[in-house]
Amino acid sequence: MAGKTATRGAPMFKVRRSRVHGQGVFALRRIRKGTRIVEYLGDRVSHREADQRYEDRDERDNHTFLFIVDARTVIDAGVGGNDARFINHSCDPNCQTVIEERRVFIEALRTIQPGEELHYDYQLGRSRDDPPDVDEIYACRCGQASCRGTMLWPPKKKGVRRAATGARGDKRSRGTPAGAAHAPQRKRAAKPVR
Numbered sequence: 001m002a003g004k005t006a007t008r009g010a011p012m013f014k015v016r017r018s019r020v021h022g023q024g025v026f027a028l029r030r031i032r033k034g035t036r037i038v039e040y041l042g043d044r045v046s047h048r049e050a051d052q053r054y055e056d057r058d059e060r061d062n063h064t065f066l067f068i069v070d071a072r073t074v075i076d077a078g079v080g081g082n083d084a085r086f087i088n089h090s091c092d093p094n095c096q097t098v099i100e101e102r103r104v105f106i107e108a109l110r111t112i113q114p115g116e117e118l119h120y121d122y123q124l125g126r127s128r129d130d131p132p133d134v135d136e137i138y139a140c141r142c143g144q145a146s147c148r149g150t151m152l153w154p155p156k157k158k159g160v161r162r163a164a165t166g167a168r169g170d171k172r173s174r175g176t177p178a179g180a181a182h183a184p185q186r187k188r189a190a191k192p193v194r
Helices: 047-054
Strands: 013-017 023-027 035-039 043-045 067-070 073-076 095-100 105-106
Touching: 043 047, 047 073
Parallel strands: none
Antiparallel strands: 013 023, 035 105, 043 073, 067 073, 095 105
């Protein structure tokens, strides 16, 4: 489903300091629900190239501008990227990512008021080789009432007490949500460098 395209002329947003994290993107005018706000741009590379670019980074460094497009392509907005790379994560987002014809767009999920920061849910994937404190490394600071505390998806399941034995379940889900392909890629690092 294609969103409405923004009117040419007056800019819709501006990048400035964010309370959530580093730089953020803020609406300069009212943005109606369904409006296609911006395309996520950058160097289009293979997954192998993206891995090679960031293989020497500390696993505790949670910053990159990588976005999975499909099984073959990753957008590295750290090279030739635009302001879309500064849109921060939120567990209760006002935007969503849409992939059409191997291009990534940010669209308004609801009407956004002037001065409001734009967000989408990164839904960064979990990996079997994640360090034990991966949720702290990728902690979410969106401040929403529905905040799950992490930018990772699916959320880490808290221990559930079993009635019969009193044992706690601690299995971590490794599945990928339906919308995960619409999230920035975490290749040893994730949140955009500010």
